[in-house]
Amino acid sequence: MSQGYAIELYFDPALENQVLKAWNVLARRQISTQLIEIESRPHITLFSSPFIEPAKLENVIKAFASKQEPLALSFSSIGSLPHDNNVLFLSPTPSVSLLQFQSQLCEAVKREGVEIGEEYRTDSWVPYCAVAQEVPKTRMAEAFCVLRDLKLPVAGYAMDIGLVEFSPVRELFSFVLGHRD
16 A cells, blocks of 8 residues: 655766665664665655655656756755654755756646645755665764765756655656656
């Protein structure tokens, strides 16, 4: 049974490998293996909802992706979210292009009658790339120290956008940004 769906922004191979390096270091130290276990892929979540009709959104996302170009990203800081599942993340340097990209995507989804939850609205969305979930509170400081050893900033491009079902993560479809049939 699906817990929900997410529209995710994926990176070029070099940037994806930098994020995977963080996942692997945290896994080797037995701090967090959650993202590996659920078969996730490094990404920024643009939108998520427990209720989506994937077939309804496929053409919307395809059309949206075809009008976009690869998006420059630079992960420049480390952060944590203040809720129970103890997420650690890399935070992209805020850019107008990233914020507009997410906002325009949500507008396109909204036009299909999909409600945009509070955390994905333009004035409250926090872009991030999770590197660990369910980090034990007693290991949070150690995890931050491990992540500080990454040579930030790490830069690259967002290249694809896809819809996944979770959990475990199963990609339903994805499209290359700027690809026109």
